[in-house]
Amino acid sequence: MARIIVIGAGITGVTAAYALLAHGHEVNVVERHRYPAMETSFANGGQLSASNAEVWNSMATIAKGLRWMLRADAPLLFNPRPSMHKYAWMAEFVAGIGNHRANTVETTRLAIAARSHLFDIAEREGIDFDLSRCGILHFYRTPETFDAARQGNVLLREGGLEREEVGPADIARIEPTLTGDFCGGFFTPSDSTGDIHKFTTGLARACERLGARFVLGGEVDAVALRTDGVSVRLQAAGGLGEGSDTGRLQDLSGGDLGTEMLVEADMVIVCAGVASRALAAKLGDRVNIYPVKGYSITVMLNDEGSRAAAPRVSLLDEDAKIVTSRLGDERFRVAGTAEFNGFNRDIRADRIRPLVEWSERHFPDMCTRQVVPWAGLRPMTPSMMPFVGPGRHPRVFYNTGHGHLGWTLSAITAQMTALAVEQASAPA
Structure with missing residues (x-):
């Protein structure tokens, strides 16, 4: 079992979290908004x-x-x-x-x-x-x-x-x-069709029941990559992002988690939508979104x-x-x-x-x-294909860049992400 941080609680982040939980991993989902599915996963074409x-x-x-x-x-x-x-x-x-x-x-x-x-x-x-x-x-x-x-x-x-x-x-x-x-x-x-926001919020609640921890309302202030793990420092996003005006971190039920937090894990998966490019640059990767x-x-x-x-x-x-x-x-x-x-x-x-x-x-x-x-x-992405798989650092992975088909492809790229983590976690 690996401890994994998923950055982003949109459709790709929450489906990835669910797939990782099914493989027995410990999952922390971090998101800058106060609620899941508040950006591209809020009101798409369905x-x-x-x-x-x-x-x-x-x-x-x-x-x-x-x-x-x-x-x-x-x-x-x-x-x-x-x-x-x-x-x-x-x-x-x-x-x-x-x-x-x-x-x-x-x-x-x-x-x-x-x-x-x-x-x-x-x-x-x-x-x-x-x-x-x-x-x-x-x-x-x-x-x-x-x-x-x-x-x-x-x-x-x-x-x-x-x-x-x-x-x-x-x-x-x-x-x-x-x-x-x-x-x-x-x-x-x-x-078929469906409401992406209702699905993502419903699946987030299912992930929480299965043991995932959600840390909401927090900007990623820094990510430290080490040979033995990763650390993500979160800062309350008060005034910095739409829907994040309380200045406090909170869990999925609205519980107060303070103003900053350091989350430790074995791996990090970037599922941050349009913010993925900037995060990838900090992690030493080029993800052209x-x-x-x-x-x-x-x-x-x-x-x-x-x-x-x-x-x-x-x-x-x-x-x-x-x-x-x-x-x-x-x-x-x-x-x-x-x-x-x-x-x-x-x-x-x-x-x-x-x-x-x-x-x-x-x-x-x-x-x-x-x-x-x-x-x-x-x-x-310029190829119109999602960016799914490992980054340069062995503890960094991506599940992002789905373009206009994020809702359509999310369930399968979540499985692909979990498989990539399994392969990386397997004994040499």
């Missing part, structure tokens, strides 16, 4: 989508990005303001175009493998997270985008994903509330007419780059956009409005009087 596994590295993506640069409402927005990290990341992204096929196939395989793990965890621990095994419907407005999707579908099928090509009549049958003129689409019955901002709205379905008018099947509008999920009876999540604008977390009205207008256009009988906006930063 899709558990192997059908969205195609990586973005392609000339088509770059061409669209250049075309959209001057449009405030563009699905992909690139702030051209000089930034060494941003332009270096983009250079590596372009260099990865040659790996488009291999990375898409591998991501598809990982996404399919992750499903059973996540469903098993939820059933075993009794976690209610508005799971709906409704399938995901991709739809297209023009023959050009539909033809491009057919090419991408070849790679998804190579990765083992079964999908159905559907016509306009099929789209109307699969989701009768959807209004619009579409030339075709793909339906993936095996995909860029914060790609995405937005979502949650439409509150407060009347019976809106509940009937909102879709039950999860949707992906490939032309608008918008995804949807029905979260129970009374919430409808709409998410999209990719914004390359550094660590800016501002919720911009000109980025939220297109999501509202899209909802009103396609579901005209659904009331959008009460809409909750949100923005989060996806931790994205």
Whole structure:
């Protein structure tokens, strides 16, 4: 048994903690927010989508990005303001175009493998997270985008994903509330949706029951790496981070843990989302993660007419780059956009409005009087592949950089992380 510190209590950190507990390890999870799942794991699109596994590295993506640069409402927005990290990341992204096929196939395989793990965890621990095994419907407005999707579908099928090509009549049958003129689409019955925040907080409570300790509201002040172990010094994050304004460390139940703490362990695993790059640099590693901002709205379905008018099947509008999920009876999540604008977390009205207008256009009988906006930063590597495995120091590991598929891939990368720790802990 090893003593392990997991840095980060988002979806990747908490699933990693659960997998490590299952292998018999002692786990401490440290997080700068007062609660788990308060950043990218708070209000994403909700899709558990192997059908969205195609990586973005392609000339088509770059061409669209250049075309959209001057449009405030563009699905992909690139702030051209000089930034060494941003332009270096983009250079590596372009260099990865040659790996488009291999990375898409591998991501598809990982996404399919992750499903059973996540469903098993939820059933075993009794976690209610508005799971709906409704399938995901991709739809297209023009023959050009539909033809491009057919090419991408070849790679998804190579990765083992079964999908159905559907016509306009099929789209109307699969989701009768959807209004619009579409030339075709793909339906993936095996995909599903759920509330990432509810799942992560529920799994955190399960981890605590199984013996994990959570230290919340603490910034990592320093990490000491030794031949015989690691030490992480935490400082209360009062005033330094959103949601961390009490100036005290606390456990998952809100118990007071003071203003600073030194946590000792045998190993440390970085699952810190967009903060992973800076932490890795302190640990002697290069983990090239860029914060790609995405937005979502949650439409509150407060009347019976809106509940009937909102879709039950999860949707992906490939032309608008918008995804949807029905979260129970009374919430409808709409998410999209990719914004390359550094660590800016501002919720911009000109980025939220297109999501509202899209909802009103396609579901005209659904009331959008009460809409909750949100923005989060996806931790994205240039290859679009998660960074999972050991660092340079034998006591450092990573499970981060999942980009837009953190929810989808989390259960399998947690297993991969636990396996990497087991291999490192095995006697020589």
